[in-house]
Amino acid sequence: MVELFINKFSKTKQYLYSILLIFLVAGICFIFSGYIGYRVVAFILLVTVSLIAMFFDILPVLAAALMSALIWDYFFIPPHFTLQVATTDDSILLLMYFVIASVNAVLTYKIRQIEKVAMQKEEKANTVKLYNTILNSLSHELRTPIAAIIGATDNLQNHNEKLTQNNRYELVKEISKASFRLNQQVENLLNMSRLESGIIQPKKDWCDIIEVIYDVVKRIEENGISQKINININPAIPLFKLDKGMLEQVIYNLVNNAAIYTDATCIINIIAICHADVLQIIIEDNGKGFIPDEITHVFDKFYRLKNTKTGGTGLGLSIVKGFTEAMGGSIYLENLSTGGARFTINIVAETSYQKNIKNE
Amino acid sequence: MSNPAEILIIDDEVQMRKLLEITLQTNDYSVSKAATAKEGIIMAANHPPDMIILDLGLPDEDGHSVLQKLREWYTNPVIILSVLNNEEDIVNALDAGANDYLTKPFRTGELLARMRTALRGAFTEENNPVLSYNDLQIDLSARTVKRNNELIKLTATEYALLATFAKNEGRVLTHQYLLREVWGPGFINQTQYLRVFIAQLRKKLENDPNRPEYFVTESGIGYRFVFKE
Numbered sequence A: 001m002v003e004l005f006i007n008k009f010s011k012t013k014q015y016l017y018s019i020l021l022i023f024l025v026a027g028i029c030f031i032f033s034g035y036i037g038y039r040v041v042a043f044i045l046l047v048t049v050s051l052i053a054m055f056f057d058i059l060p061v062l063a064a065a066l067m068s069a070l071i072w073d074y075f076f077i078p079p080h081f082t083l084q085v086a087t088t089d090d091s092i093l094l095l096m097y098f099v100i101a102s103v104n105a106v107l108t109y110k111i112r113q114i115e116k117v118a119m120q121k122e123e124k125a126n127t128v129k130l131y132n133t134i135l136n137s138l139s140h141e142l143r144t145p146i147a148a149i150i151g152a153t154d155n156l157q158n159h160n161e162k163l164t165q166n167n168r169y170e171l172v173k174e175i176s177k178a179s180f181r182l183n184q185q186v187e188n189l190l191n192m193s194r195l196e197s198g199i200i201q202p203k204k205d206w207c208d209i210i211e212v213i214y215d216v217v218k219r220i221e222e223n224g225i226s227q228k229i230n231i232n233i234n235p236a237i238p239l240f241k242l243d244k245g246m247l248e249q250v251i252y253n254l255v256n257n258a259a260i261y262t263d264a265t266c267i268i269n270i271i272a273i274c275h276a277d278v279l280q281i282i283i284e285d286n287g288k289g290f291i292p293d294e295i296t297h298v299f300d301k302f303y304r305l306k307n308t309k310t311g312g313t314g315l316g317l318s319i320v321k322g323f324t325e326a327m328g329g330s331i332y333l334e335n336l337s338t339g340g341a342r343f344t345i346n347i348v349a350e351t352s353y354q355k356n357i358k359n360e
Numbered sequence B: 001m002s003n004p005a006e007i008l009i010i011d012d013e014v015q016m017r018k019l020l021e022i023t024l025q026t027n028d029y030s031v032s033k034a035a036t037a038k039e040g041i042i043m044a045a046n047h048p049p050d051m052i053i054l055d056l057g058l059p060d061e062d063g064h065s066v067l068q069k070l071r072e073w074y075t076n077p078v079i080i081l082s083v084l085n086n087e088e089d090i091v092n093a094l095d096a097g098a099n100d101y102l103t104k105p106f107r108t109g110e111l112l113a114r115m116r117t118a119l120r121g122a123f124t125e126e127n128n129p130v131l132s133y134n135d136l137q138i139d140l141s142a143r144t145v146k147r148n149n150e151l152i153k154l155t156a157t158e159y160a161l162l163a164t165f166a167k168n169e170g171r172v173l174t175h176q177y178l179l180r181e182v183w184g185p186g187f188i189n190q191t192q193y194l195r196v197f198i199a200q201l202r203k204k205l206e207n208d209p210n211r212p213e214y215f216v217t218e219s220g221i222g223y224r225f226v227f228k229e
Helices: A002-008 A011-031 A038-055 A058-076 A088-158 A165-197 A209-222 A244-261 A316-326 B014-026 B037-046 B063-071 B087-095 B108-119 B156-167 B175-182 B191-205
Strands: A205-207 A228-233 A239-242 A267-275 A278-285 A330-335 A341-348 B006-010 B030-034 B051-055 B078-083 B100-104 B130-133 B136-139 B144-147 B172-174 B215-218 B222-225
Touching: A011 A038, A011 A058, A038 A058, A038 A088, A058 A088, A088 A165, A165 A316, A205 A209, A205 A244, A205 B191, A209 A228, A209 A244, A209 A267, A209 A278, A209 B191, A239 A244, A239 B191, A244 A267, A244 A278, A244 A316, A244 A341, A316 A330, A316 A341, B006 B014, B006 B037, B014 B030, B014 B108, B030 B037, B037 B051, B037 B063, B051 B063, B051 B108, B063 B078, B063 B087, B078 B087, B078 B108, B087 B100, B087 B172, B087 B175, B100 B108, B136 B156, B144 B191, B156 B175, B156 B191, B156 B222, B172 B175, B175 B191, B175 B222, B191 B215
Parallel strands: A228 A267, B006 B030, B006 B051, B051 B078, B078 B100
Antiparallel strands: A205 A239, A267 A278, A278 A341, A330 A341, B130 B136, B136 B144, B172 B222, B215 B222
16 A cells, blocks of 8 residues: 555655655644744654655655754754754754654665565465466366376277277267366366456347356256256346357356256256346355355365365356456355355346337 | 268368268268368369368468358358357358358267258258148248147248248358348347247247257357257
């Protein structure tokens, strides 16, 4: 925050504001000089210089230190309105005033420099840590299916005559499964890099939410899941102008996640509601829910929940958040009091009601 | 097949050419291959094939311009291959005269089904006026639709949309194509009409309108009317 404050002011402005502040404080002290002694004024000015040191660069602060020493000498130390100092005590005080103010400026500046270096170091360490997490997760998620493919093809090529018909069939099935897994991961990575590039622009077109949701559910059911999926949408829900591809990906990732990470007997509910011009989509399950401490992290890139099974890159939910926000929407995750998790998406979009279109 | 259809594959990836060649030869097609756009166009001109499978991502020339050059004289089907997440490319190619598309990676069964559909002539009022499948019967010359032998009442627009689909059974039809054919050239961006009328047709003709078998969504591209498997 302090850094921000400094960056807001140019060098020239920092000089100007330091000097002005000194003059202002000195002026107020001068008005009340009948009530307070001139030595107290020295302390008030010293506090002012210290405060300036907290926010501004070293040179403007040193200028303020020098300026305040001169002002104190000229206006406050007897004899007034002259730079002369009457007593030895006051000479020593004036010298010490200047030294303390300068030391103050230099020390504050040094502390800030050290803080800056430490922050950069920490940032770098975090980047390295994230990079390692990405590498580990990616190399695992990409290499496992590749290993399966290479192993299976090796077997088929080198031991073809020794393999039973059934084993041959099993190996081919493994190759197929591994390929689809690879394809899924590559798609996630491509979506992530689309988001990262920052050039992602939603292509808005009229979407039939009922069609979108049923299509996604059909695709997920074709993967062979055992959970029951309930869909609850009012048939009179209007069309929404949204990026259909993004919306599909968001719903797919959420429902697919629910299917992967809940028990086979769980139930997944998908609800779509229209509130004025807001499309609300709720995807909830009656599984175990999320560990409360982890809820704030689930949308982080490459974040994998502790103790979860392998099979993801930690990209699914960050893509969900990225796409939802790219469409101008928001997403919220909560645990249900009855157990299970609920994702709520709200997107403001143009709507079109069927009854206004049937024009024949 | 006594007289196998000749297919020209234009793809720069040797692995893709190999895979396509094996798949097609196993299914009794005769195959020729080209690795570049230039080679492909020359081969097509010297000996016009019954169908071309064209990869959109060729090294020496943009696939769209290859398609455009071919379509100046070549009237047989062209099926394009594209990478995923490139709906705009696919829609442009379909509007420029490609008959169908597949995105890599694709299932070979899907490829063969698309090829059969593209090689088969279109249904018209004259050559094949009645289409029937399961419980559904569409009579293009009488302009009637029956489900379980019961006449289904369709509005004029619903019927026009259904007829467009029926004539192009199995083929992907882009949003723009359907809007132009049914509503007219001024309506090609009014996709909300299409969404509403597709939903209505599904309600009247599908067994489960939410899990359609006949009016299949091709996400980001259009719809496909699937009537025969």
